[in-house]
Amino acid sequence: MPDAVGSPELRRNGQRLAAASAALGLSAASVLLRTPVLGYVSVPVSLFAFLPVLANAGRSLGKERAINDQVLAATRAAICVAMGYYCILALDATLQSAGQRLFLRQEDGFRKNLKQAAQQHGLVLPVDMPLQPDRRQIHAEQTAERAAPWMLGFFVLTIPMMGVNRAAAFLTTTFGGHLRNLGPYTSRRVIHAAMQEGIVLMQPDALESAAQVDTLVIDSRLLEGLPQEEVHGLIDGLQRQYRVQVLDAAAQHISFGELQASGNKVAYLHGPEDELGRQAAFLCIACGNRAAQVTSAPILLLGDGIRQLPVLLALANTFTQRQRFNFIAPIGVDLMDIATTVFLDFGLIYSVLFTYTGLGLGVVNNHLEKCKGNPISEQELLPVPAPIR
Incomplete structure (x- = not known):
């Protein structure tokens, strides 16, 4: 109904x-x-x-x-x-x-949850904007497009040997095409998990950008008021996986261009009113309760601000891992489908079940564990000595 x-x-x-x-x-x-x-x-x-x-x-x-x-x-x-x-x-x-x-x-x-979050924080979010496919989804769809003519050809060529029922198994393969649905599904789940943590993604591709970051430039004013041991724990933990530079408040400029020219993907964490480096950095992240006023930043860390950085980076890592699974698992099912058809005489009905099993695996993988929580202990990001609270 x-x-x-x-x-x-x-x-x-x-x-x-x-x-x-x-x-x-x-x-x-x-x-x-x-x-x-x-x-x-x-x-x-x-x-x-x-x-x-x-x-x-x-x-x-x-x-x-x-x-x-x-x-x-x-x-x-x-x-x-x-x-x-x-x-x-x-x-x-x-x-x-x-x-x-x-x-x-x-x-x-x-979309309903996103609209509610926008009203709660006084934001203007692109609630009606479709999620843009990330690089993995684009690659998967291109792989599917290249494979489809071959699968149609194999179907025609194998009819004399296997009959129509078995040969039609080639018509049930996607070789990456499932990411057309699984990609946005994963994005929406991770974005929703981020909102529950007070992390707002102002642009649909912000997660993919965060996953590519290898250099962090942090405005020192974001660390003011935090216990010194917490600051050391945060910086030391981040430095195990990222190049980290704390920008002193007295500094007049920082060469984002030089960092990125050497191949670095720089994320700049700044306060609500800081304009420094917004255009030059690969990714800008605004921190603090007033960050909701900074609509030009792709990512807003509301509430706890800099303390939410490990969660954000772990969410980006979770997104990358799940997109990889969305690509690999259905292709594995496609290969199993072809193998059982050729060697075990499975018919079309099994092949139809196989292709939706590949789709279902991607959905189930998004529900096996939460997208949030303390990702550090799960070694999804880096082994910080103690969680920042």
């Missing part, structure tokens, strides 16, 4: 999921009751649920003149119709719609 509330796309997805579920029931009843007409009836219902995939495939072939994973999915749907694999078609449509429902519901909830 469609949601009573939610975005229009979420409501349409609810209708497609209901249709796909009905088609799955009809096709299963057709097999159990040996009533072919129920299978025939399920076909248009399944295709209705597959409309987004068919539209994306048509756009890819018509406008972009490209073969991608959406084209492969549309092709296997056509194969199911032509060969009478009505149950497989309905199962594929159901799993595809259910997966999209998960992503759409998360996106809908994320």
Whole structure:
């Protein structure tokens, strides 16, 4: 049933999921009751649920003149119709719609939470701006685009040897295409975890930038008022993984250009009213309760300010690790799919289950542990002698 509330796309997805579920029931009843007409009836219902995939495939072939994973999915749907694999078609449509429902519901909830956080801190956040794909997601989608024509070719070439049912396994592979959904899913979860820690990301790609940082320049005024042992613990811990420079308050300038010219990615941590280095640094991080007024900084550390730096860096590291998993795990499932089809005679229905298993692994990996907490003790970032409190 469609949601009573939610975005229009979420409501349409609810209708497609209901249709796909009905088609799955009809096709299963057709097999159990040996009533072919129920299978025939399920076909248009399944295709209705597959409309987004068919539209994306048509756009890819018509406008972009490209073969991608959406084209492969549309092709296997056509194969199911032509060969009478009505149950497989309905199962594929159901799993595809259910997966999209998960992503759409998360996106809908994320935008609401982001809007509430913005109102709470008096910020203007890009709540309607789609998350920009990071480098790994772009690489994964390019890998999928390069692999898709080969998979379509292998499908055609192996039909005489394996038959249509087994050869269609090549049409269920994505080789990175799942990151189109898993990438934003991971970003939203980590951004939400950051907000719960009082860390606000003003730009969607700020996490990726934070993960690339290797040099930290810290305005010494951010350390004022902290116990000396805490300052030493923080700086010493950071220096085990980063080049750290504390900018004395009396200093007139710092050569960000020289640091970055030597290949360094510099993050500059400054107060709400400090303009120094904002344009020259690779990444600027504003700290303190008044940081909400600094809308030009990509990252705001509200509340505890500099004490939140280890959490921010660990969140960036978590994001990188999970994106790597999102890329590797589904590809591993694709290879397993091909291997079981070639050597164990698995058919198309198993291949359909395999491809959504790869997608599911990425989702589950985002829920195995929290994105927040004390990342230092988990050795995700660096072994600071004592947590900063």
